[in-house]
Amino acid sequence: DQQVKQNSPSLSVQEGRISILNCDYTNSMFDYFLWYKKYPAEGPTFLISISSIKDKNEDGRFTVFLNKSAKHLSLHIVPSQPGDSAVYFCAARRTSYGKLTFGQGTILTVHP
Amino acid sequence: DTGVSQDPRHKITKRGQNVTFRCDPISEHNRLYWYRQTLGQGPEFLTYFQNEAQLEKSRLLSDRFSAERPKGSFSTLEIQRTEQGDSAMYLCASSSQGAGTGELFFGEGSRLTVL
Numbered sequence: 001d002q003q004v005k006q007n008s009p010s011l012s013v014q015e016g017r018i019s020i021l022n023c024d025y026t027n028s029m030f031d032y033f034l035w036y037k038k039y040p041a042e043g044p045t046f047l048i049s050i051s052s053i054k055d056k057n058e059d060g061r062f063t064v065f066l067n068k069s070a071k072h073l074s075l076h077i078v079p080s081q082p083g084d085s086a087v088y089f090c091a092a093r094r095t096s097y098g099k100l101t102f103g104q105g106t107i108l109t110v111h112p
Numbered sequence: 113d114t115g116v117s118q119d120p121r122h123k124i125t126k127r128g129q130n131v132t133f134r135c136d137p138i139s140e141h142n143r144l145y146w147y148r149q150t151l152g153q154g155p156e157f158l159t160y161f162q163n164e165a166q167l168e169k170s171r172l173l174s175d176r177f178s179a180e181r182p183k184g185s186f187s188t189l190e191i192q193r194t195e196q197g198d199s200a201m202y203l204c205a206s207s208s209q210g211a212g213t214g215e216l217f218f219g220e221g222s223r224l225t226v227l
Contacts, residue, residue, distance in 0.1 A: 006154075034215055049215060102155045103154050
């Protein structure tokens with residue numbers, strides 16, 4: 001039962017343009033959502049998060065949007081840079097500090 | 113380096129052998145997690161500890177898998193009688209209850225190959 005889904009295995013974007021990564025979830029009990037970035041041969045690193053009481057959270061070039069009614073969140077990267085090329089994972093949790101449930105990941109490639 | 117460290121980084125073993133992985137979390141973190149990741153998939157939850165107590169264990173974790181955190185510091189994950197399907201990246205993460213956004217900090221992982 002895949003409770004967190006990232007339906008796009010890959011995304012290719014030109015440098016300077018916007019990257020939009022999408023994530024859907026099925027468990028309405030999830031109340032906290034996070035995005036992680038992973039480079040090859042490294043562990044995932046935390047990028048940005050959002051609580052279910054908000055619909056937007058921004059940190060520099062990264063913005064996460066949450067649509068609770070649609071059970072959908074997205075990560076916007078503006079402007080995209082070649083160094084952003086990595087695998088991006090969406091994750092969700094039911095309590096503030098419990099385990100995370102991850103999506104399958106989306107490979108982002110930003111072309112110079 | 114004060115991040116999460118895992119050892120060994122790579123392990124190649126023959127089917128039927130036992131393997132053990134070690135994780136040293138960030139020192140002030142009281143929560144420790146084990147995940148498994150296979151190619152093309154996201155990290156899959158295995159188990160987690162708060163201090164030395166194992167609070168949750170995935171039903172996907174067979175009896176061949178066991179994890180310990182004896183003194184609430186480092187943790188070990190042992191796989192007995194390894195099978196080829198156990199080949200994966202085993203990730204350890206830690207977090208601090210009650211601080212920040214509660215995000216998990218991951219180590220670089222231990223890659224297991226079962227021949």
